[in-house]
Amino acid sequence: MFQKKTDSRLRRVWSLIRLALSGQELDFTQGDLKKGIWILAIPMVLEMVLESVFALVDVIWVSRLGAAQVAVVGLTESINTLVYALGIGLSMGTTAMVSRRIGEKDKQGAQRAASQAIWLGVLASLPIMLLGLFGARWVLGLMGAEPEVVEVGLGYTQWLLGGNLCIIQLFIINAIFRGAGDPSLAMRSLWFANGLNLILDPCLIFGWGPFPELGVTGAAVATNVGRAAGVLFQLTLLMRGRGRLALKWKDWAWKPKVMSRLAQLSAGGIGQFLVATSSWVFLVRISAQFGSEALAGYTIGIRVLMFTLLPAWGFSNAAATLVGQNLGAGQPDRAEKAVWMTGKINTVFMLTVGLIFFLAAEPIAALFQVEEPVAQVAADCLRWISLGYPFYGLGMVLVQAFNGAGDTLKPTYLNLICFWAIEIPLAYLLALPLGLGPLGVFLAIASCESLMTVFAWLVFRRGTWKHIQV
Numbered sequence: 001m002f003q004k005k006t007d008s009r010l011r012r013v014w015s016l017i018r019l020a021l022s023g024q025e026l027d028f029t030q031g032d033l034k035k036g037i038w039i040l041a042i043p044m045v046l047e048m049v050l051e052s053v054f055a056l057v058d059v060i061w062v063s064r065l066g067a068a069q070v071a072v073v074g075l076t077e078s079i080n081t082l083v084y085a086l087g088i089g090l091s092m093g094t095t096a097m098v099s100r101r102i103g104e105k106d107k108q109g110a111q112r113a114a115s116q117a118i119w120l121g122v123l124a125s126l127p128i129m130l131l132g133l134f135g136a137r138w139v140l141g142l143m144g145a146e147p148e149v150v151e152v153g154l155g156y157t158q159w160l161l162g163g164n165l166c167i168i169q170l171f172i173i174n175a176i177f178r179g180a181g182d183p184s185l186a187m188r189s190l191w192f193a194n195g196l197n198l199i200l201d202p203c204l205i206f207g208w209g210p211f212p213e214l215g216v217t218g219a220a221v222a223t224n225v226g227r228a229a230g231v232l233f234q235l236t237l238l239m240r241g242r243g244r245l246a247l248k249w250k251d252w253a254w255k256p257k258v259m260s261r262l263a264q265l266s267a268g269g270i271g272q273f274l275v276a277t278s279s280w281v282f283l284v285r286i287s288a289q290f291g292s293e294a295l296a297g298y299t300i301g302i303r304v305l306m307f308t309l310l311p312a313w314g315f316s317n318a319a320a321t322l323v324g325q326n327l328g329a330g331q332p333d334r335a336e337k338a339v340w341m342t343g344k345i346n347t348v349f350m351l352t353v354g355l356i357f358f359l360a361a362e363p364i365a366a367l368f369q370v371e372e373p374v375a376q377v378a379a380d381c382l383r384w385i386s387l388g389y390p391f392y393g394l395g396m397v398l399v400q401a402f403n404g405a406g407d408t409l410k411p412t413y414l415n416l417i418c419f420w421a422i423e424i425p426l427a428y429l430l431a432l433p434l435g436l437g438p439l440g441v442f443l444a445i446a447s448c449e450s451l452m453t454v455f456a457w458l459v460f461r462r463g464t465w466k467h468i469q470v
Contacts, residue, residue, distance in 0.1 A: 017042055021184050025244055028181055028322055029103055029329035037342050040321055043187035044178065045314035057198060058219055059303045061205050063368050067296040069216040070370075071288075072140070072153025074299030076160055076220075078284035079139055081277035083161070086124055087168040089270030089408075090117065091175030092320075093262050096406040098179030099321050100470040102244065103328020114176040114238070115251045116259040120266070121172045125165040132161025144288040155217035159224055166227035173234040178321050182243035189237070193230025197222050265470065268408025272415055279419035283441055286431050294438050297377025300368055301442075304378070305385055308353045309392070315346040316396040320404030324470075327405055332466040339401040339460070347393035354389030357382045377438050384442040388450040395453030398460050406470035414455050423448035 016035065020042035028036045062069050094117040101110035131139065136157040140150045170193060174186035200211075200222035207213025214221060238247045287298045319342040326335035357364070365378040399411045423444050430440025 028325050040183050040318035041315050043183040044317045045311045047187035047190045048310035048314040061202050063370050067292045068149050068152050070296035070299050071292045072149050074295050076157045078281045081280050083164045085273035085277045087171030088273045090266045091171040092269030092403040093266030094175040095179040096470050099324025100328040103325035111245050111251050112258050117172050121168045125168045128164045156220045159220035163224035166231050169231045180244040185243045189230050189234045192233050193226045197226035272412040275415040282424050293373045294377050297374045300378040301381025316400035319397045320400040323401050323404035343394045343397040346397050350389040350393030354386040357386035381442050385446050388446040391450035391453040398456040402465050405465040405468050407465040407468045418448050418452040
């Protein structure tokens with residue numbers, strides 16, 4: 001009897017996975033809500049899994065070059081988080097508008113929103129491209145990089161910032177797919193881009209086979225090539241109508257009103273993530289005060305944490321899509337129910353992972369085969385930041401629920417309070433005047449990320465997000 005029940009459950013799980021990955025068009029405004037959450041979340045989580053795998057493998061290869069090379073990755077990534085803020089902010093407005101139009105059964109309106117979002121991304125990427133190409137040395141110096149780090153990492157920074165267009169478009173077009181209820185297409189796009197990255201990364205870093213040996217610069221070249229290929233793949237899917245949306249040449253005409261509304265929606269999202277991610281720039285700057293080894297350990301620890309935070313972000317994206325579509329269909333209570341159900345799932349996942357990181361921090365850090373001081377900082381990063389994981393699981397879902405509803409300003413205000421008014425001063429106080437070093441930074445992160453969840457919960461329960469017009 002027990003065996004039959006187990007087999008039956010496995011068959012149901014496998015059937016659900018197949019449906020989630022099939023790309024079949026489904027209506028998420030009716031039917032079994034729990035099933036809808038998993039159908040949306042499975043491809044989104046898998047999409048984020050490969051993104052996190054690539055981030056982890058990338059730093060594993062680079063760590064073999066030395067602490068200076070790992071440090072330049074950490075410094076550049078801290079600046080690149082501003083690019084992510086732009087891409088994610090634009091994707092928030094895109095998901096909110098596309099999902100709302102889909103919920104209203106206005107497919108033509110969703111296609112207009114999609115094309116204007118892509119154009120908006122092109123315009124937004126140009127200033128950062130110029131900064132990367134002509135100001136990379138200045139950027140590294142501003143971040144406190146030692147002369148050795150600047151010399152070995154200049155090419156890496158130029159390539160990564162100079163190619164930000166591909167990063168931004170990956171965010172935006174995948175937001176189109178998710179908002180339309182086509183998460184399997186977003187998953188395939190990112191798997192294709194990051195799969196190519198994984199292949200090219202060691203080839204260009206170490207000069208395997210016919211490839212040139214570019215050192216740490218090779219990691220940035222591989223990233224640009226992989227993401228550019230991913231964007232071309234995305235555009236092919238959109239133009240051929242492989243999902244709910246099929247962009248025709250006429251859809252690419254500029255629509256000033258639609259673009260203006262998208263920019264307004266995205267401004268809150270950009271501000272939200274700009275506040276959050278720029279706070280990480282200051283945290284890296286504080287960590288840089290303790291030398292390249294501390295900075296390298298911080299970089300490794302954060303990359304390992306992202307290995308689990310990104311899949312958890314997949315659940316949060318599922319909540320955003322469900323909120324947008326159900327608000328568009330005039331079902332705010334169903335939208336709220338979806339948030340609490342998704343938050344519960346994500347919290348259980350993050351609690352499990354947090355326990356693993358807390359108990360096995362040293363063995364995990366040792367996998368990177370770096371010097372003992374670097375490994376110790378990485379282990380401290382894993383252990384202390386993971387203390388807040390159960391809070392992060394719920395907080396991520398609540399914040400994305402606001403964004404899916406088009407209420408991007410509330411998370412911006414919460415970020416200002418938690419990250420700028422509290423986290424940065426606390427990290428500085430603990431790390432420098434109180435003498436805790438990098439440990440002070442990690443404790444500040446865990447405390448303030450958890451506080452963010454408490455504030456988001458209080459604001460979410462007020463329900464004003466249900467009445468935002470998109």
